[in-house]
Amino acid sequence: MDMTSMTAITAPLMGRVAIITGSTSGIGLGIARALAEAGADIVLNGLGDLGQIETTRSELAAATGVQVNYNGANLLDGADAAALVTDTINEFGKIDILVNNAGIQHVSPVEDFPVDKWNAIQALNLSASFHATRAAFGAMKSAGWGRIINLASVHGLIASPYKSAYVAAKHGVLGLTKTVGLEGAQFGVTCNAICPGYVWTPLVEGQIEDTAKARGISRDDVINNVLLAAQPTKRFVTVEELGAVSVFLCSESARSITGVALPVDGGWTSQ
Ligand code: NAD
Numbered sequence: 001m002d003m004t005s006m007t008a009i010t011a012p013l014m015g016r017v018a019i020i021t022g023s024t025s026g027i028g029l030g031i032a033r034a035l036a037e038a039g040a041d042i043v044l045n046g047l048g049d050l051g052q053i054e055t056t057r058s059e060l061a062a063a064t065g066v067q068v069n070y071n072g073a074n075l076l077d078g079a080d081a082a083a084l085v086t087d088t089i090n091e092f093g094k095i096d097i098l099v100n101n102a103g104i105q106h107v108s109p110v111e112d113f114p115v116d117k118w119n120a121i122q123a124l125n126l127s128a129s130f131h132a133t134r135a136a137f138g139a140m141k142s143a144g145w146g147r148i149i150n151l152a153s154v155h156g157l158i159a160s161p162y163k164s165a166y167v168a169a170k171h172g173v174l175g176l177t178k179t180v181g182l183e184g185a186q187f188g189v190t191c192n193a194i195c196p197g198y199v200w201t202p203l204v205e206g207q208i209e210d211t212a213k214a215r216g217i218s219r220d221d222v223i224n225n226v227l228l229a230a231q232p233t234k235r236f237v238t239v240e241e242l243g244a245v246s247v248f249l250c251s252e253s254a255r256s257i258t259g260v261a262l263p264v265d266g267g268w269t270s271q
Helices: 003-010 028-036 052-062 079-092 116-142 166-188 201-213 220-228 239-249
Strands: 017-020 042-044 068-071 097-100 146-151 189-196 261-264
Touching: 017 028, 017 079, 017 166, 028 042, 028 052, 028 097, 028 239, 042 052, 042 079, 052 068, 068 079, 079 116, 097 116, 116 146, 116 166, 116 189, 146 166, 166 189, 189 239, 201 220, 220 239, 239 261
Parallel strands: 017 042, 017 097, 042 068, 097 146, 146 189, 189 261
Antiparallel strands: none
16 A cells, blocks of 8 residues: 555554644544544644643644644634734644534522523523634635534434533534535535533533432432433543544545434434
8 A cells, every 4th residue: 555545544544734723632532533643733722720721732733743733712702803814824824624513501490590600601502603703714715625623412403401502502503504514515514413411521520410409309310311321322422423524524535424413322212
């Protein structure tokens, strides 16, 4: 086998530039790792301790040999979400892959739902994806190639009680995904949503206490009888599985897949 075919197999995304929002933790970091292992240069984004983020950045660069940058844009602000993309285009000369992953959750009965939490969830989980997509789309269209992946959720397809803001935002993400998929169809730009069931990350860990309080049950009851109750496989989805799905959606083989909502949910939404 010649070197070119070898590289196409081992590093299918070599030469691509990918932004993954919210990639200092959880699913975003898992996807960033998988894209880097597939050869793409990476822009990490997210909040957190700057020393820890630098350790993550340098370890990922050393392990994969790709360029890994960090951009600390706070995506609650639409202008910052757009600047994350324009900064990347200025640094790398292009943007090939945009993974809109950053998200937050808040669990509360609707009549008590804090208005500031509602607004923050719409801003980060829905509007930031619009602002980043808006900033990247022209460059992808001109290049004749692009991949946009939105991290929605099973809660983009169905609801659970006490998650009004999250469910509303994630349903909105699927609407954005379909529309952008149509607009990119003739330009080599695909836009798809991944709809995970429960993935073991800090976001899920953080909502266990809130759900326990809202329902008046124990932590173990939340894990076994609320979280995994709806997931027929009875195991959490892993960030590695979501990384592999993302690499596939970025591949040439996936060029006819656009505008879809792909559940990775252990059968949850089949019920
Ligand atoms: P997480 O809390 O582990 O990570 C969230 C990331 O977003 C972090 O890197 C954090 O720093 C970043 N972030 C938070 N606020 C930000 C801001 N204002 N600006 C920029 N970055 C910000 O969460 P996760 O579980 O990895 O979730 C990632 C995505 O997957 C979210 O959109 C979430 O809704 C979705 N999702 C998660 C699950 C799950 O079970 N964990 C299931 C379905 C969908």
